[in-house]
Amino acid sequence: MDQLRCLTLKVRSFQKSSDYARQAWNFYCDCHGSGVRDPRRHTKEFLEAFFKAEEEGDLEGLEEWKDPEETIRYKVEIALPEVSVAEVEAADARMVQAQAASWTELWRNFPGSWQGIYEAPAKLGYDLQKYDFLTLLRDMLECPPDVPLEKLHEVERPEDFEPCQPLHLGMTLAGLLPPASRLKKKNHCRSQWRSSETRIDFLELYRRFLKEEILPKLAEAVGYTGDFCAAVQSEPVIRVVMPGHRATKAHRDQHYGHIPEEINFWLPITSVAGSNSLFVESFPGREDFQAFEGENGVIFRWWGNLCEHYAEPNCSGNTRVSLDFRIVPGRFWAAALASGSVSEAERKRRHYHGGSLASIGSYYTWISGS
Secondary structure, three states: OEEEEEHHHHHHHOOOOOHHHHHHHHHHHHHHHHOOOHHHHOHHHHHHHHHHHHHHHOOOOHHOOOOOOOOOOOOOOOOOOOOHHHHHHHHHHHHHHHHHHHHHHHHHOOOOOOOHHHHHEEEEOOEEEEEOOOHHHHHHOOOOOOOOOHHHHOOOOOOOOOOOOOHHHHHHHOOOOOOOOOOHHHHHHHHHHHHHHHHHHHHHHOOOHHHHHHHHHHHOOOOOOOOOOOEEEOOOOOEEEEEOOEEEEEOOOOHOOEEEEEEEEEEEEEOOOHOOEEEEEEOOOOOOOOOOOOOOOOOOEEEOOOEEEEEOOOOOOOOEEEEEEEEEEEHHHHHHHHOHHHHHHHHHHHHHHOOOOEEEOOOOOEEEOO
């Protein structure tokens, strides 16, 4: 078995050994690996560097996760047959194409034009005055009044600056913050940020936006009448992608335990195009990647579960601030729950992120459109 395969298995065993081990790997990938947590998608040198950093205690700030009575064991004691990366990727592609094909049956079983929702990305609009995410995000990201949000990376910060969680990650991945030395402050800032009035106002606006704008538009698109309910992402992801931000590898949300019934929504708060945007394929297996192009006030709806997507290194000279969230239409959620595919997807996920995907009340919440 080659060294890369052994190191990959070693990481997986390490991740399962304790909460500290899982958090250590996640933190290292967020800071040094563009947030990619699948060990198979990293080089041998990256995996070796992680274990060296962990052994030498360079993952500062993770002491809270350590259990002094716990022995971390991550030696690989089983031999697995060698499988080349090309064989794994080919099998994965075949599986995705089969899943996409099987979806035509599901579309036929539900009333309305569901096939069009999943077939190709759509670009929609919304009322900027009614749903002013920009003002709240400027406040949240501490962008001075005379600085465009696109130039957030040019703002001079004092040495003791403690950014909120999304800005901390964005600055770290762009090389504007020393990652390890700021972790303790990051944990402190996370607590302050989560209880801040700005964040509370932001989440209230997000929920109103879902109820009044997104769900009614989705119902209209498929010709659905009556109350339209859905399992929706409880909190949108705020992404701050500054110049110098590294690329993210092509992936599908399926890898994170999401079910294929899920629909993605992507909102740029700043103007996006090319390297400061997101590249997506229009349908699983087509590999016809195109970058979303738009500005504040547009919404992109697409099928991120089975459609691959990635981000290039940001060479645009502008910071990209965007929101993304996911929705599972209520009838599809009920069908997936009854069939067991929700718990099965959670069990098979390759990447970890916070929140359970197998029930309402953690990653998802339940909302009825007005």
